[in-house]
Amino acid sequence: MSERISEKLAILSDAAKYDVSCASSGSDRKNENKGLGNASSGICHAYTEDGRCVSLLKILLTNFCIYDCAYCISRKSNDIQRVAFTVQEVVDLTINFYRRNYIEGLFLSSGIFKNADYTMERLVLAAKKLRTEHRFNGYIHLKTIPGASDELMQQAALYADRLSVNVEMPTKESLQLLAPDKKRDDMLKPMRYIDQALIQNAEEQKQHKKAPVLAPAGQSTQMVIGATPETDFQILYMAHFFYRKMHLKRVYYSGYVPVSNDSRLPAVGTPVPFIRENRLYQADWLMRFYHFQVDEIVSPHEPLLDAQTDPKLSWALRNLHLFPVDINTADYMLIMRVPGIGIQSAQKICEARKFSRLGMHHLQKIGVSVNRARYFITTSDHHLLKDYQPMQLREMILQESRSKYRPDFSPQLKLF
Incomplete structure (x- = not known):
């Protein structure tokens, strides 16, 4: 690798670390006719120093940009070194890194130079060259450019496993404040187009088995949190909208990293606490897999997630009238909502209790x-000795969490 390419790679991979939407699940592209690579659900990732999960080859095509978004390191007013890969350089890097077993796929994003279509054409061309010239079957995630044409979106879906359009800010008002040159409609339009194209493609697949598959891993988006004053209630309702109306696979939450002294932004040196990202992802998981509604997790009266307790536990403490749950008779949906019981454990409980009444030792073996x-439960050999108030129970659980690694710690609740 030449010194110039190494320099570009260092700059453009570092600039790409702020884009967290790099998961690779959902694709099953097969290697046929002795091609190169094979996409699977286990794409390798690396972790940056601040805990963010990134793809092993995660780069920008360029950090040149015509926009001046206050929250972006690549904004045009920022005094940084500007570089750009050629399409062929991206292709060569991907192939060479893959052959050396450094990567399993490519995550390619870009700043915007000239206009949306000009940039998007180059992103699509890189993916096309990998697929057609090198028969690369590894995972490809393309960040699509807001405002690009429908034709380019269609081509991108043909060559990429996943597409994503960053909405960037949780609300239109915040986008207008921090990125006045951008329009929310330019972001929603390609998302709607991709959604409809994927629905139509699924129907074509049913009728014609050899019909080309478009973006088998679907689409995702990302929101910057903490740069503007939106509450978790507003953020989760926006995510709910994307899941229900756009059928997105994932919404990613990126805690704002101070990169500017702009008066519209939080002061440099005061990044968003990482725990807020974590709580949003936990709440998102509850919505996607545990059938929670947004207003069960947060509300206009309590719009922020509790930093000390996870959203599932917080919900249980607010709804103690539903507990304790009898593990041997309760409905599956309610068992699944018990803190400490996951989806698979709830399924195993419902299967196991068909054969005998379950006790605490059974639950331990199941993995609860x-x-x-x-x-929050009763079993054949365990009952609560008293009714606890929410705050009392919360403090007991928090204290137990803080003390569980102490050798002299013993549980406060007796079982019989």
Whole structure:
């Protein structure tokens, strides 16, 4: 690798670390006719120093940009070194890194130079060359450019496993404040187009088995949180909209990293606490897999997620009238909502209790986190000794969490 390419790679991979939407699940592209690579659900990732999960080859095509978004490191007013890969350089890097077993796929984003279509054409061309000239079957995630034409979106879906359009800010008002040159409609339009194209493609697949598959891993988006004053309630409702109306696979939450002294932004040196990202992802998981509604997790009266307790536990503490749950008789949906019991554990409980009544030792074997679940359940050999108030129970659980690694710690709740 030449010194110039190494320099570009260092700059453009570092600039790409702020884009967190790089998961690769959902694709199953097969290697046929002795091609190169094979996409699967286990694409390798690396972790940056601040805990962000990134693809092993995650780069920008360029950090030149015509926009001046206050929250972006690549904004045109920022005094940084500007570089750009050629399409062929991206292709060569991907192939050479793959052959050396450094990567399993490509995550390619870009700043915007000239206009949306000009940039998008180059992103698509890189993916096309990999697929057609090198028969590369590894995972490709393209960040599509807001405002690009429908024709380019269609081509991108043909060659990429996943597409994503960053909405960037949780609300239109915040986008207008921090990125006045951008329009929310330019972001939503390609998302709607991709959604409809994927629905139509699924119907074509049913009728014609050899019909080309478009973006088998679907589409995703990303929101910057903490740069503007939106509450978790507003953020999760926006995510709910994308899941229900656009059928997105994932919404990613990127805590704002201070990169500017702009008066519209939080002060440099005060990044968003990482725990806020974590709580949003936990709440997002509850919505996608546990059938929670947004207003069960947060509300206009309590619009922020609790930093000390996870959203599932917070919900349980607010709804103690539903507990304790009898593991041997309760409905699956309610068992699944017990803190300390996951989806697979709830399924195993419902299967196992068909054969015998379950006790705490059965739940331990199943994999239930009994230290937490025991406050919310009854079994054949365990009953709560008293009714706890929400705040009292919360403090007991928090204290137990803080003390569980102490050798002299013993549980406060007796079982019988």
